[in-house]
Every structure is written in C-alpha cells, then in structure tokens.
Amino acid sequence: MEKKIPQFSRSTERVTAKQALASALRILTRRDLSVAELKRRLEDKGISGLLVEETVLHLEKLGYLDDRRFARQWADSAMRNGRGYGPRLRLELLRRGVQAEIVTDVLASLDDEYDETEMLTALLSRKFDGFNPATAADREKRRVMQYLQRRGFSTTAIFHAFRKIEDDQE
Numbered sequence: 001m002e003k004k005i006p007q008f009s010r011s012t013e014r015v016t017a018k019q020a021l022a023s024a025l026r027i028l029t030r031r032d033l034s035v036a037e038l039k040r041r042l043e044d045k046g047i048s049g050l051l052v053e054e055t056v057l058h059l060e061k062l063g064y065l066d067d068r069r070f071a072r073q074w075a076d077s078a079m080r081n082g083r084g085y086g087p088r089l090r091l092e093l094l095r096r097g098v099q100a101e102i103v104t105d106v107l108a109s110l111d112d113e114y115d116e117t118e119m120l121t122a123l124l125s126r127k128f129d130g131f132n133p134a135t136a137a138d139r140e141k142r143r144v145m146q147y148l149q150r151r152g153f154s155t156t157a158i159f160h161a162f163r164k165i166e167d168d169q170e
Contacts, residue, residue, distance in 0.1 A: 020047050020055045025064070032070050035060070036097020071098045071106040079114050082123040086116070088152025120153050120161040132169055133162040 015023075020042065027033065027041050035056055042052045059065040071093050078084045084092060086107070093103045124131060128144055136144075141162075148158050 015045075015047050015051060017051060017054060020051045021058065023047070024055050024059060028059070028064060032073060033065075034067050034070050034093075034097045035065060038065060040097075067098050068102050068106065071102055072109075075106055075110055079110060079119065082119070082126065082151065085114075085119060085152040086154065088150070116153060116157045117160055117164070120148065120157050121164060123148070123151070124161060124165065132165060134166045134169070 023045055024038060024042060027038060033041070038059075039052050039056060042055065043049065047055075056065060074096070075089045075093065078089055078092070089107060090103055093106070094100065124144070127147075131140075131144060133141055133144075145155075145158055149155065
C-alpha cells in the first residue's frame with residue numbers, strides 16, 4: 001500500500017494579511033519597537049516584504065507604531081535609569097532604525113528636561129557610592145571616567161561632577 005503524502009496548496013504556505021497583523025500585534029504587546037525593528041522581526045518570521053510594508057502602514061495609521069513616540073520613550077527611560085546620555089543615545093536610536101531627524105528632535109527636547117551634570121551626579125552616587133575623586137587612585141578615577149564616557153557623558157561634565165563631589169566632601 002502506497003503512503004499518501006499530503007499536498008499543500010500555495011495559499012496555505014503563505015501568511016495572510018490577518019496573520020501578519022496578529023503576529024505584529026503580539027510582538028508589540030511585549031514592548032514598543034521602532035518601525036525598522038518590527039519590520040525585521042516580521043521578516044524573520046518569514047512574512048513577505050510587501051505584506052510587512054502593508055502591516056506596518058496599517059499599524060502606523062492606527063497609532064500602534066510611531067518612531068517619534070518610541071524614540072522619546074526609549075531615550076527618556078535610558079536617561080532616567082542612567083543607561084546613556086547624548087551621543088550614546090543617538091547611536092542606540094540610530095542602530096534601532098529611527099530616522100536621524102527624529103533622533104535629533106527627540107534628544108533636543110530631552111536636553112531641555114534633563115541636566116547632564118545632575119544626571120551624572122546622581123549616577124555617580126548610585127553606581128559608585130562613596131567615590132571621592134580627591135582621594136581615589138588614578139586607576140579608579142580612570143575606570144569611573146571611562147564608564148561615564150561609555151554612557152555618553154561629556155568629559156567636561158564628568159570633570160564638573162568630580163569637582164562638585166570634591167567640594168561637597170570638603
């Protein structure tokens with residue numbers, strides 16, 4: 001007796017628009033993403049490029065997908081939690097596929113809300129409690145400074161924060 005191998009029609013092999021939308025919504029319920037990140041995730045699931053574009057446009061019209069909102073929320077969170085500032089945030093947002101002009105606008109608006117020196121001082125007290133640049137060894141100062149620079153803080157702001165800590169502890 002011969003085994004019957006099931007034959008699939010082309011329509012069952014392809015993802016429908018409804019399935020692509022459902023998949024995109026499932027992805028977005030976990031966390032907010034940029035347009036480029038969502039496109040990449042949908043394509044990784046095997047959804048065709050045209051269907052991905054249609055799905056993304058539909059989600060943008062509904063307001064579920066907005067690069068400006070995503071960039072603002074992501075950068076605001078990163079700044080509040082000490083994960084980055086300035087150039088570091090710019091690089092991360094560009095890496096996530098947010099357009100350069102949106103990144104520039106968002107970071108400019110957040111610069112008005114957050115003071116680099118205050119954020120730096122708060123991060124120093126939280127991450128390096130008890131650090132005193134006046135008594136610390138050069139190696140320790142370099143380690144702290146490099147950590148802060150990797151977070152995107154300017155050298156000038158770091159030196160001001162170090163001076164402020166020294167003045168406060170005198």
